[in-house]
Amino acid sequence: MAERVALGIDIGGTNVKVAFVKHDGQVIAQESIPTAPERGPERFVSSVAETVRQLASDNHIDWDNDVLGVGVGIAGFLDYKRGFVEESVNLHWFDVPMAEMFERALGKPVRLDNDANVAALGEVWLGAGRSATTALCVTLGTGVGGGIVIDGHIHRGASTMAGEIGHIQVKNDGELCNCGHYGCLETLSSATALVRNGLAAGLAGEDGELTAKGIFDLASTGNATAQRVIEDMIHWLALGLSTGANLLNPDIIVIAGGVVNAGNALIEPLREAFSKAALQRVARACTVVPATLGSQAGVLGAARLVLQVAETA
């Protein structure tokens, strides 16, 4: 193989996605395996290592010569400089020297960052945020994740915590958040919060289980309760986004997560609410768009962590 590639690893709560990616973003080979975090980080790392070496050999990628390095995205609070997972609540892993473990198992340099940051980098590199100089990317899922990409690079701040927009406190008398504070954006505008508020308002799913998509479906058929619950979610989201935008003056805000599949039913009213909530000059310079890479953003962004270092070396 003439051109060298990066390996991206995106560690989710259920599955781990791995992909070999070229400098132009083309994926040479990819695979997804169960995360099974309960087996512990050691066994997890060795099983991922086995999978990627096999994937390389199946696709005629010479591990020693063709692979530049490894980028890893994982949910949780990290120390980017040390490559430590300090706290991954959904995997129940704490103080894990993950970059070093992967380096030992794979014999390549490893860069570790959080899932929202790598997804943001992926969207700016190949997705909805292309051509943006200052991008704020927000993922609406179980929580509300955020990543900031400035001039093509993740902005991490002093302790890899920049972009935690989900914990902007938007409601004074709001509910308790996982972080210990009250009224965080995450408690009001995540997909989980939307469902919780839908249930509290008396909505029910078609087959018993209410989902965020189900609430948007109900709203599209004229269900006033569903419409009100969505309006409420959008109201708080616009407030959180405007706070972030007034601080960053981004040219783009990318909204990711399953809820984005609702398309214009989410994006149009969000744009309107955002343009009222943010400073006028900030809102005028900024477009709010849905993400385009879906669940590929993380693994592509993880690979990009390595590729962009190679490009500037």
Ligand SMILES: [Zn+2]
């Ligand atoms: Zn919080």
